[in-house]
Amino acid sequence: MTESxxxxxxxxxxxxxxxxxxxxxxxxxKRVQINEPLPIIxxxxxxxxxxxxxxxxxxxxxxxxxxxxxxxxxIPVLARVEHDSDEEVESxxxxxxxxxxxDGSEMHFGAFMVHLGKTxxxxxLRAPQGLAVLxxxxxxxxxxxxxxxxxxxxxVQFASTPIELATSIPxxxxxxxIVSLDLAKEAIEILLESQVDSLDELIPWVVYAKSNNSGxxxxxxxxxxPDAFGYALSVIQKVGILKDMNSAEQxxxxxxxxxxxxxxEVRLTPRLLYGTTVKFGAIDTDLTLRGYMYNINSKGLFVRxxxxxxxxxxxxxxxxxxxxxxxxxxxxxxxxxKEFSNNNGxxxxxxxxxxxxxxxDNHQQIYEAAYNALRVEQESDRVxxxxxxxxxxxxxxxxxxxxxxxxxxxVNDSKxxxxxxxxxx
Numbered sequence: 001m002t003e004s005x006x007x008x009x010x011x012x013x014x015x016x017x018x019x020x021x022x023x024x025x026x027x028x029x030k031r032v033q034i035n036e037p038l039p040i041i042x043x044x045x046x047x048x049x050x051x052x053x054x055x056x057x058x059x060x061x062x063x064x065x066x067x068x069x070x071x072x073x074x075i076p077v078l079a080r081v082e083h084d085s086d087e088e089v090e091s092x093x094x095x096x097x098x099x100x101x102x103d104g105s106e107m108h109f110g111a112f113m114v115h116l117g118k119t120x121x122x123x124x125l126r127a128p129q130g131l132a133v134l135x136x137x138x139x140x141x142x143x144x145x146x147x148x149x150x151x152x153x154x155x156v157q158f159a160s161t162p163i164e165l166a167t168s169i170p171x172x173x174x175x176x177x178i179v180s181l182d183l184a185k186e187a188i189e190i191l192l193e194s195q196v197d198s199l200d201e202l203i204p205w206v207v208y209a210k211s212n213n214s215g216x217x218x219x220x221x222x223x224x225x226p227d228a229f230g231y232a233l234s235v236i237q238k239v240g241i242l243k244d245m246n247s248a249e250q251x252x253x254x255x256x257x258x259x260x261x262x263x264x265e266v267r268l269t270p271r272l273l274y275g276t277t278v279k280f281g282a283i284d285t286d287l288t289l290r291g292y293m294y295n296i297n298s299k300g301l302f303v304r305x306x307x308x309x310x311x312x313x314x315x316x317x318x319x320x321x322x323x324x325x326x327x328x329x330x331x332x333x334x335x336x337x338k339e340f341s342n343n344n345g346x347x348x349x350x351x352x353x354x355x356x357x358x359x360x361d362n363h364q365q366i367y368e369a370a371y372n373a374l375r376v377e378q379e380s381d382r383v384x385x386x387x388x389x390x391x392x393x394x395x396x397x398x399x400x401x402x403x404x405x406x407x408x409x410x411v412n413d414s415k416x417x418x419x420x421x422x423x424x425x
Contacts, residue, residue, distance in 0.1 A: 004028040009053025012080045017106040041071040051078045063096035089277045099306035107288035111307040128282030128313040129153035130175035135165040135183045148248045153310045162186035181209045204258035208242035259312045269298040283314040300355045308337045308352035321370035328363040332356045
């Protein structure tokens with residue numbers, strides 16, 4: 001059975017690029033004119049997605065008609081918008097689309113293919129997790145572990161000797177090192193002897209013992225800790241122990257554990273509703289992806305998107321501050337992901353929770369001042385709305401009227417589904 005994507009209306013200037021992308025993966029594009037209904041879909045023949053152009057009249061009504069059909073209710077709907085302005089993107093989301101594709105950002109469509117399972121993250125997104133150094137002298141083991149790393153979004157550099165590993169860490173500054181225990185010990189000694197300068201960012205290690213190495217025991221692995229090697233603390237942040245090197249699932253789990261940011265015990269500042277468009281991309285890539293911010297606090301934010309980066313990824317973001325026009329840039333880390341469900345539809349908006357880590361220039365001060373101003377405004381509005389209506393006895397023409405800010409309140413209703421995860425930021 002050939003999988004398909006429906007295009008309704010004008011696909012825009014990125015039509016050729018999108019067609020090339022989907023045909024590369026053997027997906028059939030099906031064009032539907034704006035004045036004709038989508039055909040009845042038999043079970044098992046559901047399209048992967050429905051893409052709609054801006055020339056559709058009554059877009060909200062059209063999307064509602066799709067969601068009301070049992071055969072299409074769980075299919076993600078993407079809308080083309082001409083500009084990534086807050087007005088256009090917010091209008092599309094309020095009309096019911098699951099994501100937007102801005103003219104000129106066809107890379108976003110390629111990333112969507114990733115999340116449909118048509119290719120690997122590292123192939124389209126250029127290693128969103130960053131660089132991993134894999135220290136192993138057995139070629140068969142290297143290939144097997146490297147495949148797992150790449151599927152988890154890492155670019156991979158090999159080291160087959162302790163000296164290669166010890167040299168690679170300070171020079172290439174990888175995100176993580178995956179190291180065989182027998183190479184790790186000697187590499188530590190080299191680092192101690194060379195007295196390598198401390199790195200700006202400490203590197204986590206995942207250490208494993210090969211099953212045919214009789215000298216490596218579980219006890220040796222358990223005792224492999226940074227504080228056991230003195231000066232090596234300058235290059236090792238923390239250590240994850242991989243007890244079964246043949247388990248791809250266990251390697252993925254251990255990697256995610258050691259690269260995850262420290263979780264704050266509580267959210268230090270309240271989450272505020274705030275909507276604006278966001279440009280984002282993996283570290284060392286252009287900001288080719290688009291999302292929509294729904295809520296923020298002083299240390300983190302939520303971005304609605306059908307193409308969230310993998311959990312643990314470092315991500316660059318650019319967005320407009322609340323109550324102002326300044327654009328700020330920040331590097332963050334994805335701490336949780338809410339995927340779109342093709343089976344049941346999204347119980348809550350799909351996207352990712354991001355912990356903000358490193359700001360550009362003085363952008364942190366600019367953002368925090370804007371956040372505090374928004375907090376004061378929203379708390380003042382809340383007090384006003386909760387106050388008793390002492391003017392209710394006045395004629396209606398004399399009574400003041402209070403209007404809600406134009407914020408996506410439906411997100412606040414659905415946040416409970418992901419609130420436990422969002423407390424991490």
